[in-house]
Amino acid sequence: MAFLRPIDLFKGWPSPELIPVDALKEATVRALSNKVVSDAGFGYGPDEGYAPLRENIAQWLTQFYGPRETITSSRICITGGASQNLASILQVFTDPLQTKMIWLVEPTYHLVFRSFEDAGFYGRMRGIPEDESGMDVFALQRALEEFTLSGDTDSDESYVGKPARSYRKSYKHIIYCVPSFSNPSGTTMTRSRREALVRVARRFDALVICDDVYDFLVWNKTSNSQPIGTSLQRLVDIDRILDDGPLDSFGNVVSNGSFSKLLGPGCRVGWAEGSEAFIYGLSQAGQTKSGGAPSQLMSTFVNDLMETNTLQQHISTKLVSEGRRRYSLMVSIIRKRLTPLGVTFSPDPERATLIGGYYVWVKLPVLLDADQVCQKALETQNLDLGNGSLFAVPGGGSRDADLYRSLRLCLMWEDGEYLVEGVDRLARVIEALLKSEESRL
Ligand SMILES: Cc1ncc(COP(=O)(O)O)c(C=O)c1O
Structure with missing residues (x-):
């Protein structure tokens, strides 16, 4: 050849x-030149992450998605990116004996499999096909019904690997998907599928983990005055309002956001959004309690980029x-x-x-x-x-x-x-x- x-x-x-290397350089210099910001950046951050960044993300998401209710910073915690946060979610909200099965849209983002295996779910992942409207929620529902009928739902009460704590729960099932502009297929789930998925998750005590990492990258042009993000309707927003809201304080959906595709993967900063109870629980993961929220210093740089509207x-x-x-x-x-x-x-x-x-x-x-x-x-x-x-x-x-x-x-x-x-x-x-x-x- x-x-x-x-x-x-x-x-x-x-x-x-x-x-945006130059913009990041400037943001870094500004952040490090401000003693209050740099002291915060070099310290162990609060469990939920750098407060000004949580605040700015909450406002930015509210503007972009235009949900019925304003997104408050208490619904947001800072993460080390979507992959790091997937592992944290599984640490806090699953238990390999109480959580039965992981259901993933198929084709699915291939680098999540190892995280599920690490969390004890080797051999317990099942693919659910998708069509042009996104994950086939009816196939998922049938699979969950069959699984439940097969009787494989007994919990091992003697298992004390993860003690009961008020900040956490173990969901019975995990559903993983990328509802908008999916990796790899580019598919976007329709609104009716999203609603159906939230209902199925509630019925089977499942947590839907949505990697919402491509949402800001919409190639359509807006045809009206509404921001384009309002047409995306995240599952986490639907869970807030559908059928009078979630069944318990944790809810059934978490949105996993990331700056990897917006700034650069090496930044390792992201955010999670969910109910206040869920977000507080997530921030209580052992790794966070020991070291504070991940990516604290980088959070101060990213926050500068948001504060100055550069991002x-x-x-x-x-x-x-x-x-x-x-x-x-x-x-x-x-x-x-x-x-x-x-x-x-x-x-x-x-x-x-x-x-x-x-x-x-x-x-x-x-x-x-x-x-x-x-x-x-x-x-x-x-x-x-x-x-x-x-x-x-x-x-x-x-x-x-x-x-x-x-x-x-x-x-x-x-x-x-x-x-x-x-x-x-x-x-x-x-x-x-x-x-x-x-x-x-
Ligand atoms: C769907 C999806 N989730 C997560 C990630 C990784 O995100 P992060 O870099 O924030 O860990 C990617 C990267 O390709 C992705 O496509």
Whole structure:
């Protein structure tokens, strides 16, 4: 193979040009030049995290989502990002003997599996398929009913690994999903599915963990005066108001937010939102009680970026305009080079009403599978792709054959000619494989 520059359409990172390095430098200098802020930043922070940042996040979320009730800072705690916080949630709100099963939308974000295993749920993860409206909540409901009927619900009363404490509870089930602009499929769950999911969670004593990490990255243009975020309707907002509100003080949904895709993954700052009781409980995790909230110093820098409106500006003027441009570039090259080969993709602007996030999910022609395409792409084209099989729930007995002929393409890492060239190289691989498959028939 003549030298080909590597092209990585797998990596789900923002490219270095999308990181606001200068703005972060200035924010850092400002924060460290203010004694009150720097003293707070270098100390062990409060359990719930840096108070000014909680305050600013609460206001920002209220403005963006426009929920019926204002989001107060008591509903927010600071985290070390969505992954760190998933582990914390499982520490406080599950117990491997009391919590029965983890139900995950499938395809699902592949790096969550290890966190569930670490928390004691090896072999107890099940995939629930999704369609264009998001997770198939009716399939989930059936699976939960069957599970309950099978009698596998007895709790081991003698188990005292996690003592009863007023700040925590062990949910019977965990449901994991990425309701908006899902990783990997880009799918956004409809409002009616979201409501149905909250009802199912309440009925089966389940906690829905929503990774809401792409919500601010909406590629649609607003057609009215309402902020675009109001069309997203997070599950955590629905849980607050649906059918007179939650069944107990903890509620059934937590929203896991992150600055990784908005500023840069290395910042390791995020937030969680849930009911006040839930958030207080989360902040009482042993690791936090010992060291204070994670990412305390970085929280003071991020807070400066919010206080000065720099972060909000960066999202709207840089990330959203770049993402919109790259998405439309990717769609046009997919239509030109892949669609004629029998490839379909989502989210497709002709069918999806809400489009955003980092990924386009591509379905290969029936004769091909993702393993052979990924292998050939790497060997002959120096092209990295997200193999659909990675996103199948391990041991979950996936019935979705489409997963094994799907690919995840990221649009926020490579740009311009390389984004176009990447899709073009993929087209060459598909053409070559189709030719050899057809000659074998
Ligand atoms: C759905 C989802 N959740 C969580 C993460 C990781 O978030 P963080 O960097 O905040 O841990 C990612 C990153 O790709 C993601 O796609």
